[in-house]
Amino acid sequence: MSILRIALPIPKRQLFDYLAVDVMPKIGARVRVSFGPRKLIGVVWEIGQESAWEVGKLKAIQDIIDDEPIFDETQRKLCTWLAQYYKHPIGDVVQSAMPVALRKGESSLPKPIEFYSATALGKKTELTSLSRAPKQQALLSELLAGDCLKAKVKEQFGAAASKALIDKGIIEVLEKQPSSISTWQQSLIIQDKPNANVEQALAISSIEAKLSEYACFLLDGITGSGKTEVYLQAIEPILQQGKQVLILVPEIGLTPQTVHRFRYRFGIDVGVLHSGLTNNERLLVWQKSAKGQLGIVIGTRSAIFTPMLNPGLLIVDEEHDASYKQQDGLRYHARDLAVVRAHAEQVPLILGSATPALETLNNALTGKYHHLTLHQRAGNASVASQQVFDIRQQPLKFGIAQGMLDRMKQHLQQGSQVMLFINRRGYAPALVCHQCGFVEQCTRCDKPFTLHNQLYKLQCHHCGNAKSIPSSCQQCHSTELTAMGVGTEQLEQGLTAYFPEFSNIRIDSDSARGKSKLDKMLSSINNNEHQILIGTQILSKGHHFPNVTMVLIMDVDGALFSADYRAAENLAQLITQLAGRAGRAEKPGEMWLQTHDPGHPLLQDLINNGYAHFAKYALLERQHGNLPPFTYQALFKAQALSAQDAHSFCKMWRSSLIKRQGVSCIGPIPALMEKRQGQYRMQLLLQSNQRSSLQRALGQQLNQIETLYLANKVRWSLDIDPQDFS
Numbered sequence: 116m117s118i119l120r121i122a123l124p125i126p127k128r129q130l131f132d133y134l135a136v137d138v139m140p141k142i143g144a145r146v147r148v149s150f151g152p153r154k155l156i157g158v159v160w161e162i163g164q165e166s167a168w169e170v171g172k173l174k175a176i177q178d179i180i181d182d183e184p185i186f187d188e189t190q191r192k193l194c195t196w197l198a199q200y201y202k203h204p205i206g207d208v209v210q211s212a213m214p215v216a217l218r219k220g221e222s223s224l225p226k227p228i229e230f231y232s233a234t235a236l237g238k239k240t241e242l243t244s245l246s247r248a249p250k251q252q253a254l255l256s257e258l259l260a261g262d263c264l265k266a267k268v269k270e271q272f273g274a275a276a277s278k279a280l281i282d283k284g285i286i287e288v289l290e291k292q293p294s295s296i297s298t299w300q301q302s303l304i305i306q307d308k309p310n311a312n313v314e315q316a317l318a319i320s321s322i323e324a325k326l327s328e329y330a331c332f333l334l335d336g337i338t339g340s341g342k343t344e345v346y347l348q349a350i351e352p353i354l355q356q357g358k359q360v361l362i363l364v365p366e367i368g369l370t371p372q373t374v375h376r377f378r379y380r381f382g383i384d385v386g387v388l389h390s391g392l393t394n395n396e397r398l399l400v401w402q403k404s405a406k407g408q409l410g411i412v413i414g415t416r417s418a419i420f421t422p423m424l425n426p427g428l429l430i431v432d433e434e435h436d437a438s439y440k441q442q443d444g445l446r447y448h449a450r451d452l453a454v455v456r457a458h459a460e461q462v463p464l465i466l467g468s469a470t471p472a473l474e475t476l477n478n479a480l481t482g483k484y485h486h487l488t489l490h491q492r493a494g495n496a497s498v499a500s501q502q503v504f505d506i507r508q509q510p511l512k513f514g515i516a517q518g519m520l521d522r523m524k525q526h527l528q529q530g531s532q533v534m535l536f537i538n539r540r541g542y543a544p545a546l547v548c549h550q551c552g553f554v555e556q557c558t559r560c561d562k563p564f565t566l567h568n569q570l571y572k573l574q575c576h577h578c579g580n581a582k583s584i585p586s587s588c589q590q591c592h593s594t595e596l597t598a599m600g601v602g603t604e605q606l607e608q609g610l611t612a613y614f615p616e617f618s619n620i621r622i623d624s625d626s627a628r629g630k631s632k633l634d635k636m637l638s639s640i641n642n643n644e645h646q647i648l649i650g651t652q653i654l655s656k657g658h659h660f661p662n663v664t665m666v667l668i669m670d671v672d673g674a675l676f677s678a679d680y681r682a683a684e685n686l687a688q689l690i691t692q693l694a695g696r697a698g699r700a701e702k703p704g705e706m707w708l709q710t711h712d713p714g715h716p717l718l719q720d721l722i723n724n725g726y727a728h729f730a731k732y733a734l735l736e737r738q739h740g741n742l743p744p745f746t747y748q749a750l751f752k753a754q755a756l757s758a759q760d761a762h763s764f765c766k767m768w769r770s771s772l773i774k775r776q777g778v779s780c781i782g783p784i785p786a787l788m789e790k791r792q793g794q795y796r797m798q799l800l801l802q803s804n805q806r807s808s809l810q811r812a813l814g815q816q817l818n819q820i821e822t823l824y825l826a827n828k829v830r831w832s833l834d835i836d837p838q839d840f841s
């Protein structure tokens with residue numbers, strides 16, 4: 116008898132056996148089953164002849180949702196790899212790989228697509244009669260030239276204009292079946308393609324030589340060197356063959372400008388996937404891509420799961436970016452999964468960055484990846500100069516030294532924009548009592564509260580805990596409470612008063628909440644509406660602001676003394692990316708870095724010799740220190756209300772590990788952030804020179820972990836290739 120092995124959304128590392136009724140579902144299709152008192156949606160993962168359970172007691176599935184598989188063979192391979200490599204329950208992996216709408220049981224078949232069309236009345240309507248409603252007039256004029264997608268109309272003309280015309284009976288909504296829509300292959304064009312420079316041309320031809328097989332390229336090009344142009348020209352022959360391209364970008368790099376560049380060059384619709392979409396919008400891109408109806412799909416991390424009928428090429432832009440690693444649940448790295456996927460699909464993969472991750476760079480230097488380099492800025496731009504500014508013993512105004520304010524003034528007066536980077540949002544990182552020195556702390560995390568003057572609140576940036584600003588000190592009751600340190604809000608306030616003639620804009624996760632808000636802010640910068648740009652990480656990468664000539668990094672000294680071995684790499688990437696925002700067009704640019712430690716070897720090396728030089732030495736250091744990428748790590752984390760419980764749990768787990776030669780285990784030790792949200796956090800770090808030994812040591816014993824004493828008091832997780840030790 117055939118047994119269906121089904122991946123169910125249950126946190127167990129196993130498949131569940133069921134029987135079919137009448138019709139056999141296909142492997143990779145969704146089915147509904149009852150599981151205890153619950154009804155669940157699962158995916159048929161295997162069909163076998165035997166079961167470890169008594170066949171007579173197996174339940175039959177309730178019904179079949181998909182006639183055709185929604186997971187093809189490659190996707191199933193990827194999920195199986197993810198479950199094995201990250202030691203994660205297969206059912207949960209399969210859930211992560213599916214759009215939310217499919218998890219909920221929605222049909223996987225595309226819905227009819229809605230269009231606006233001019234009615235008979237509309238066709239007779241004079242455009243001039245709408246001259247007092249310019250948006251309606253423009254919309255009707257567009258529709259008189261041909262029908263238009265509902266979503267596109269909403270984006271271009273707004274919902275009000277279309278509603279008004281519908282109410283007047285001038286336009287109507289029509290439905291068409293997706294199959295009747297012309298394919299993108301027919302509308303493919305090549306528009307405004309610049310001539311590649313020599314380095315770009317070399318990179319493009321190396322990629323073109325491997326278009327029909329697996330090959331991984333590191334496109335290692337300095338900021339502004341025209342990596343995106345290399346992607347565009349490398350994609351061209353792929354699209355001309357009718358094949359599809361999947362492009363991953365970091366969370367903060369997916370701007371309308373990026374999408375526009377691809378859409379404009381090829382004149383085709385581009386599928387876009389990001390966290391701001393509704394479940395149905397996501398599903399639609401997924402369906403279209405699976406049916407081959409999209410030539411290009413661009414998206415953030417989870418877009419790596421998008422199925423493609425005719426895959427041709429994968430690209431991971433800014434491959435070093437931390438947002439590619441998921442930090443909860445299935446802790447996968449989308450860049451690494453892209454390598455596995457490219458291999459499974461036998462297509463090439465391009466990893467692009469001005470500041471490659473040391474892992475990736477090592478793979479390129481050892482010949483595992485093809486190393487393509489771009490050393491020069493594209494067009495007429497020159498590389499920005501980089502300097503440190505010694506702020507020891509200098510009075511600071513809202514965190515800035517006078518010398519730097521003078522420098523800013525020169526740039527501003529020449530009509531350029533100046534960008535300031537500060538990694539602390541809010542008004543000030545702490546509120547201190549001037550009398551007794553007491554610092555207001557979050558009791559759940561034992562860390563200082565950040566002062567937010569605009570919200571009139573103290574907020575914990577680790578757990579979100581907030582309270583109103585106290586009027587007196589808890590300890591000595593003095594009312595002299597002072598803000599210590601500088602955050603984005605204070606900087607904005609200070610600069611507004613100091614440079615009243617120039618407009619400034621603050622971009623951080625407080626001010627730019629919501630996708631469209633950030634997009635608006637970015638275009639207002641490009642329109643030169645603001646001269647001073649103040650921002651956190653959000654401003655650091657991927658943006659092309661041609662008029663920025665000076666970048667000032669306020670303070671990164673904290674990162675120079677971090678306990679995390681990746682801190683140096685991350686800091687070097689941040690500084691290089693920030694410097695890369697200056698002087699991207701005709702006007703030359705400069706980057707200044709304020710520091711109390713101007714002679715610090717890392718800063719000196721970076722500034723004098725550049726990222727590539729820094730990275731080579733950092734790799735040597737990692738090698739001597741026996742650290743990744745020369746060793747492989749897994750981090751076991753446990754947290755509980757009592758530090759003792761978390762500690763004991765780690766110890767128990769440690770003793771259950773399969774002893775293997777060459778695998779070391781450090782801990783239990785407290786996490787870098789020992790307490791968070793009222794929970795004490797302990798860690799065990801496993802390390803080995805061989806990936807396979809580490810994988811084997813982790814073995815199967817995770818299955819038994821739930822049976823450990825304390826399992827109900829401790830929350831635990833396992834992070835393979837951890838990036839974050841906090």
Ligand SMILES: Nc1ncnc2c1ncn2[C@@H]1O[C@H](COP(=O)(O)OP(=O)(O)OP(=O)(O)O)[C@@H](O)[C@H]1O
Binds near residue numbers: 309340493
């Ligand atoms: N061959 C070329 N000729 C003329 N202009 C070019 C060429 N290649 C790229 N450019 C222009 O140079 C600018 C920078 O290119 P692009 O954005 O592709 O660089 P990038 O390497 O992706 O940048 P970053 O990594 O800093 O985000 C863009 O305005 C682009 O249009």
Ligand SMILES: [Zn+2]
Binds near residue numbers: 558575576578579792
């Ligand atoms: Zn907190």
